[in-house]
Amino acid sequence: xxxxxxxxxxxxxxxxxxxxxxxxxxxxxxxxxxxxxxxxxxxxxxxxxxxxxxxxxxxxxxxxxxxxxxxxxxxxxxxxxxxxxxxxxxxxxxxxxxxxxxxxxxxxxxxxxxxxxxxxxxxxxxxxxxxxxxxxxxxxxxxxxxxxxxxxxxxxxxxxxxxxxxxxxxxxxxxxxxxxxxxxxxxxxxxxxxxxxxxxxxxxxxxxxxxxxxxxxxxxxxxxxxxxxxxxxxxxxxxxxxxxxxxxxxxxxxxxxxxxxxxxxxxxxxxxxxxxxxxxxxxxxxxxxxxxxxxxxxxxxxxxxxxxxxxxxxxxxxxxxxxxxxxxxxxxxxxxxxxxxxxxxxxxxxxxxxxxxxxxxxxxxxxxxxxxxxxxxxxxxxxxxxxxxxxxxxxxxxxxxxxxxxxxxxxxxxxxxxxxxxxxx
Numbered sequence: 096x097x098x099x100x101x102x103x104x105x106x107x108x109x110x111x112x113x114x115x116x117x118x119x120x121x122x123x124x125x126x127x128x129x130x131x132x133x134x135x136x137x138x139x140x141x142x143x144x145x146x147x148x149x150x151x152x153x154x155x156x157x158x159x160x161x162x163x164x165x166x167x168x169x170x171x172x173x174x175x176x177x178x179x180x181x182x183x184x185x186x187x188x189x190x191x192x193x194x195x196x197x198x199x200x201x202x203x204x205x206x207x208x209x210x211x212x213x214x215x216x217x218x219x220x221x222x223x224x225x226x227x228x229x230x231x232x233x234x235x236x237x238x239x240x241x242x243x244x245x246x247x248x249x250x251x252x253x254x255x256x257x258x259x260x261x262x263x264x265x266x267x268x269x270x271x272x273x274x275x276x277x278x279x280x281x282x283x284x285x286x287x288x289x290x291x292x293x294x295x296x297x298x299x300x301x302x303x304x305x306x307x308x309x310x311x312x313x314x315x316x317x318x319x320x321x322x323x324x325x326x327x328x329x330x331x332x333x334x335x336x337x338x339x340x341x342x343x344x345x346x347x348x349x350x351x352x353x354x355x356x357x358x359x360x361x362x363x364x365x366x367x368x369x370x371x372x373x374x375x376x377x378x379x380x381x382x383x384x385x386x387x388x389x390x391x392x393x394x395x396x397x398x399x400x401x402x403x404x405x406x407x408x409x410x411x412x413x414x415x416x417x418x419x420x421x422x423x424x425x426x427x428x429x430x431x432x433x434x435x436x437x438x439x440x441x442x443x444x445x446x447x448x449x450x451x452x453x454x455x456x457x458x459x460x461x462x463x464x465x466x467x468x469x470x471x472x473x474x475x476x477x478x479x480x481x482x483x484x485x486x487x488x489x490x491x492x493x494x495x496x497x498x499x500x501x502x503x504x505x506x507x508x509x510x511x512x513x514x515x516x517x518x519x520x
Contacts, residue, residue, distance in 0.1 A: 131373045133403055133411040134441040134449055142447055142480040144519035152190050159185040159517035167509040168213060170251025170496065176507065181210040200226040215261045218247045234277035242269045251496065253459055253468045253504050254423060256305065259297040263307070266293045282322040282330070290314045308344040309353075312422075315339055322365065329366040334377060335359065340422075351387040353429070357420065358382045359397055374402040383420050383430050390429040393420050409443035423461050431461040447480040466500035488515040 132138075146155040161183040167176040189202035203223040210216045222244035230236045248255045248263040255263055273286025291314070294307035316338035324330040336359040346353050361379025366372070381397035398418040406412055416436045423431045437455035444450055457470040476490040492511040498504055 131367055131369060131371075131403070131405060133405070133413070134409065134443050135411070135451075139446065139480070142483055144484045146191075147520065149190075151194060152192055154188065154190055155519070156188045157186070157517060157519040159515055161185070161513055161515045163511055163513045165509070165511050167507055168210075168216060168250060170249075170504065170507050170509060172505040172507055177213070179210050179213045179216070181208050181216070183208045196230040198226070198228045200224075202226075216250070218262060218264070220244070220246050222246070236275045237273075238275065239272045240270070243267070251494070251504070251507065251509060253496070253498075254421075256297055256299070256307075257504060258299050259305070260299060261297065263297055264295040265310075267291070280324040280330075282324070282332075283320065285317075285319045287317045288315070290316075306344075309342065309346050311343045312353075313341050313343075318359075328368050329364070331362070331364055332377075333360075333362045334379070335361075349387075349389050351389055353390060353422070354386045355383050355390075355430070357384075361397055361399070363400075370405055370408075372402065372404045374400070376400040376402070381420055385429065393430050393432065395432060411441045413439045413441070421459075429461070431459050434458045434460075449478045451476040451478070461500075467498070468504065469497045469499075471495045471497075484519045486515075486517040486519070488517070489513070490515070 144155065144157075146153040162180070163183060164178070164180045166178045168179050169177055171177065183206065185204065185206045187202070187204040189200060192199040201223075202225075204221065206220045208216075208218050208220075222242065224240065224242040226238075226240045228236055228238040244267045246265055246267065248265065250262055267290070269288065269290040271286055271288045273284060276283040292310070292312055294310045296304050296306050296308075298304050316336060318334065318336035320332055320334040322330045322332035336357075338357045340353075340355050340357070342353045345351055359379060359381045361377040363375070363377035363379075365375045377397075377399045379397045380394070382392070382394040384392045396418060398416055400414075400416045402414045404412045404414070414437070418432065418434045420430045421433045423429055435455065435457040437453065439451060439453040441449060441451045451474075453474045453476075455470075455472045457472075459466075459468040459470075461467065472492065472494040474490065474492045476488060479487045481487065490511075490513040492509075492513075494509045495507070496504065497506050
């Protein structure tokens with residue numbers, strides 16, 4: 096449960112695209128890795144799942160069962176909170192090619208959650224993705240990815256309907272096509288993308304069904320990145336991106352469409368210093384302009400930074416900082432700046448025993464209505480591998496929300512305790 100992402104559905108889509116394959120897909124003993132490998136990434140041939148060879152492909156599968164106790168299922172104030180426990184079953188599979196100059200990866204994952212008492216909270220999510228890459232030469236390549244998911248909003252998310260009879264369900268799709276080019280010390284990447292999100296209607300007590308078509312949107316974007324390696328392990332880069340987002344229905348509170356276009360320009364540094372650290376740090380400018388003047392245009396500093404520091408061969412410190420614009424279509428519409436900073440320490444107590452600690456601070460600034468939400472979260476996770484393919488985990492997660500400016504979501508604390516059993520082939 097460690098590392099839960101407290102974001103809106105757009106960010107959940109990004110997570111779904113990355114985690115569509117079972118984690119076993121990273122367990123191949125012959126996987127190429129950077130000289131800098133974190134504690135979590137490091138291959139452990141005596142414990143890693145090997146997969147099943149199918150000619151030019153390798154099949155990787157995983158099955159996991161989580162037992163979770165939640166002290167505040169709906170993210171309510173202390174005097175109203177509801178507690179319950181649930182069992183979550185997760186099954187995943189990935190078919191990965193073993194070709195030398197091209198690759199194909201097909202992956203899928205199904206997650207079913209069943210509560211002991213709150214039947215309304217039961218849900219089944221899935222996500223699938225396809226990744227393809229063709230090396231047109233020794234240094235150039237074409238790539239494409241497609242991801243599709245059926246997901247559920249977190250009950251305690253700041254951008255969800257409060258008081259719905261059941262969690263909000265939504266579907267997402269994302270397609271990215273691009274190319275990588277390398278020449279001497281220069282590295283370039285260009286891509287175009289299409290994505291959409293479609294929310295189901297929900298019911299609220301005696302109010303009947305609530306139409307959520309005003310949250311449905313489509314986005315088309317393009318981006319380019321140019322980098323130059325000053326040294327073999329250090330480089331500089333610039334990046335630019337443009338995206339248009341179109342909504343299918345007017346925003347009900349204001350009676351207009353929330354269509355927008357977003358521009359991003361940034362520059363930064365990347366490095367990968369053996370046995371020391373690796374990072375990708377970008378700082379720049381972001382601007383979102385709404386077609387209708389009823390929505391506030393937003394502009395400001397854009398930050399996207401990740402750093403891994405290898406304290407020792409058995410300890411990795413990971414730090415990330417992100418500042419971006421998200422949509423606030425549940426409340427007054429428009430957008431808001433999301434600022435998030437987090438850190439994680441992974442320590443290998445034994446070859447087959449890893450302890451992880453994580454903390455995160457997130458702030459949502461909704462300028463359209465002067466609302467603000469501050470989130471604090473922390474987690475502890477311990478993973479034990481008794482033998483090849485098996486993983487046992489115990490975890491604890493805590494979250495605190497402190498809203499201001501009339502945000503509909505109340506302040507709350509939430510604790511989750513979890514036990515997991517996983518088997519990978």
